Amino acid sequence: MGLTREAAPPSYAPARGMVGRTVSTALPLYLTMLASTAGGLVDTVVLGRYSTATLAAFALTMAVYVPATATVAGTMRGVMPFVAAHDDDPDALVPVVRDSMWLGIVTGLLGALAVGAVPLIGLVSGVPQQTLSELGALPVLMAASVLVAAVGNAATSTLVGLGHSKLVMRAGTTGTAAAVVLSLTLVNGIGSFDGFGLLGAGIAMLMSSLISAVVAHWGLRRPAVLAGRSLSPGRPHARALIGLAGVGVPLAATVLIKFAVLGVLAIAAARVGTASAAAHSIAVSLAGLMFTAAVAIGQAIIPLMAPYLKAKDVRGLRAAVRAGVMTALGAVVLLGVALAVLRIPVLSFFTHDPDVRHQLLALLPLVLLVAVTDALQAVCGFGLVAIRNTVPSLFAFAVCYGLLALAAAPLSALGGLTALWLALLAANTLLVVAQAGFFFQRSGSFADPLSRSV
Template identity: 85%
Template sequence: MDTAMLGRHATASLAAFALTVAVYTPATATVAGAMRGVMPFVAAHDDDPDALVPVVRDGIWLGIVTGLLGAGAVCAVPLIGLVSGVPGETLSALGPLPLLLAASVLVAAVGNSATSTLVGLGRSKLVMRAGTTGTAAAVLLSLTLVNGVGPFDGLGLPGAGVAMLVSSLISAVVAHWGLRRSTILAGHPLTLGRPHPRAVLELAGVGVPLAATVLIKFAVLGVLAIAAARVGTVSAAAHSIAVSLVSLMFTAAVAIGQATIPLMAPYLKAKDVRGLRAAVRAGAKTALGAVVLLGCVLAVLRGPVLSLFTHDPAARHQVLALIPLMLLVVVTDALQAVFGFGLIAIRNTVPSLIAFAVCYGLLAMAAVPLTALGGLTALWLALFGANVLLVVGQVGFFHQRSGRLAAPEAALGRT
């Protein structure tokens, strides 16, 4: 919505927004990745509010720390743009936007501490309520603040920043309100208090590798975008559309993966390895069903869907040719993600980081030469190959690390 509104406002404003969002998006995704590390600790105490309260407080402190780091990166957008050779016209159009979005990152991080807790408690409806409320506010504010309405002329680019900040604030408030009023924590004081460094570091030990994994994925996707752009403008546009569609379908797999964490908690407490693995397999089947269904919808409605993105027949033709590969990519990505969430549930996320570093590292090195040889088809084949390797790595690591959780008596019985 902001992109569409700013595109009608001024080209320089849209360019400045794109520059800031190029840092803002990975910053918020990295913070959200770090906060996922709170989920298994919450799920372990889903029936004990007294033990859960300090976990929630420490999770908020982790959100503040990671949020400040992300906010610092967004504040540095003018400097990043200057060093990168961004035109002065774009830099002068930035205005207060980096500061507004930096504040949005910090607010979103505090909000993520609540949503991660709600997911860990299996209260996803409250998360949806917070998200839809914030999104509705963002749409309404973007429509009114960017280009104005009636006698109000609008704020232009700062209006987009205000809309995003207020949206994050509303989502965070609704999520924390739901956490305090509609869960087992109702009636328990959740004042921040002083941080407990050892407990915060324990949460970070699970969350920080996830944040690093997100950074690796974003960085390599950036390399793929550059490789596609080297082929030509049409290829760059087609690749961008394909990535957007795949990312949208992949969201379903992420949601399902997160939902498996509280379902695995009872098996983890009982050290029931068979139950843990069955829960992850159920999540994998559900995620596969979701992305296959969405893929079928895309295949059937490919014409109307692509018309929302472009009217360029050449770009549409390239995206149509990529659809089979796109479906393979999203299916393999969904599988690796669910087993990655299995590793989150058992609080062992370093293997995922290793798998991504190796598989996506190889992809980054091969992207440009492969694209030069075979265009977008070769690029997406390489992405599919990297995801296949990720599936093998994530499944292997999960089975290895979950096997170590077996109760001693069970292990003795097998011997």
């Protein structure tokens, strides 16, 4: 109280330093995510050229695979604060790494079961038999890919928690490069080789996950705190797994809620009209591109917050989240300005339909506002992850996105896409308030009794 700038503890003053550290950690993670997204588009393009029925079968499998892998990844992000808490203590860190591998195996098996059940899900959902007959061994290969990716996520979550995002980028980009090369080769073939079609895509994705996981686990040997230590999983420890899952599972549940409600919005947009459905899909992709930057930034602040958490330094915890918010706001605004300036060529890349482009141009300001609010709530949410308190985020998402899901159909019927995106903006704005409020409240509980009275 009454400290001058010169006398203030180092944790309170260096906002620029915190932003710089956040950017340097987040940038490799963002580039990794962008590369993965671009790599995923290759499969869609290659299979679309192979045959329409094959692409339909692939889309059916991905409709289950994407939420499954996102849920697994969300669960494994809950490992990060536990790793960051022991970044200077090998004896305490190694058990966390081993337990995280068991958590990856358990969640990966659950995700694999869901993906393996794609033929049954398609049959119950009334998917045409022609599409189901195209599936072949793809669900089995993709189920194996989920499990392998989950084990890889155990390694990448550890590396993010330790602040080694460049090693994560190395693993991710290596796997993506392998996926692109293998997809181009195995689906349509090369030279005298005719290719395997959908089977080739499944093999490519499984090999990509395997390569990425191997590189990530190799990267675990690089940090000095883990050098020379045995990282074999050993026996699972139920209490430790429950502790990790207590942070990761609510985080994964928020991912599922968001996926489900975005699906409801897509259906509501489709009811407005074909052009509206297409415009909504493209707008979601553009907003997602900007939101990915916030996810990278949110993960980057977790190791930044760890020292303040150990010291019960509430000001430091909040300063780190403010640095994340400033970084995310800057990143989204920068991407938004670029999108606004390049809107004509960008939108032309997605569609040549003048009606769709017209709707997108009218919707663009709302898309940018939605991206900003989504980014801000995500960073505050990762602040809660860092202090290992993710249940409030789950509650906030359940309420805000639950209301959005209920309002989507009537609002789209009354006001079309504009009303739908205004509702999404309102839900995200409420989430910003809720996530920030919960973080402010829960982070305050770490203050020492003496500091509270000052």
